[in-house]
Amino acid sequence: MKIARETLQFILEVCRSSAPKEFAGMLSAKGDVITEVIVVPGTESTDESAVMQLFMLPNIHTVGSVHSHPSGNTRPSGIDLDLFDRKGVVHMIVGAPFDLKSWKCYDTNGRPLNLEVVDYDFKDEDEFFEDIMNS
Numbered sequence: 493m494k495i496a497r498e499t500l501q502f503i504l505e506v507c508r509s510s511a512p513k514e515f516a517g518m519l520s521a522k523g524d525v526i527t528e529v530i531v532v533p534g535t536e537s538t539d540e541s542a543v544m545q546l547f548m549l550p551n552i553h554t555v556g557s558v559h560s561h562p563s564g565n566t567r568p569s570g571i572d573l574d575l576f577d578r579k580g581v582v583h584m585i586v587g588a589p590f591d592l593k594s595w596k597c598y599d600t601n602g603r604p605l606n607l608e609v610v611d612y613d614f615k616d617e618d619e620f621f622e623d624i625m626n627s
C-alpha cells in the first residue's frame with residue numbers, strides 16, 4: 493500500500509486546521525495508492541476524540557482510516573484498535589505538529605505498517621479536493 497504525496501499533504505493540512513480538535517476520515521485508493529480522504533458525515537469531533545458514524549459512510553470502497561492526535565502521541569488507543577479491526581487495512585494516525593514526520597500507519601492489529609509516499613498523477617481528479625473544501 494502507498495499514499496499519494498498530495499493526499500498526504502492534504503491530510504496534514506486538514507489535521508492542522510482541525511487542531512486542537514481531532515480530524516477523522518476514511519481512506520480510499522486507486523489500485524494500491526491511497527488517493528482520497530472521505531469525511532464521514534456526522535462525525536463528532538472534540539478535543540478528545542473524533543467519533544465517526546460509520547453507518548453514515550457513503551457507499552464508497554474504503555481501504556482504511558485516518559485521524560489526528562493533537563496530543564502528538566501517535567500510538568493507537570484502545571478505541572482506535574477497535575476501529576482498525578472493524579474497517580479497512582491501513583490506518584493512519586497523525587500527531588501534532590502534523591508534519592511529514594509526525595504520522596504513523598498501522599495494520600488491523602495495530603502493528604506499525606510502512607506506507608510509501610509516492611508521486612501520483614491526479615489528472616482530472618481534482619474534484620474531491622473541492623468537494624471536501626466546500627462541505
Ligand SMILES: [Zn+2]
Pocket residue numbers: 559560561568569572585
Ligand atoms: Zn486515536
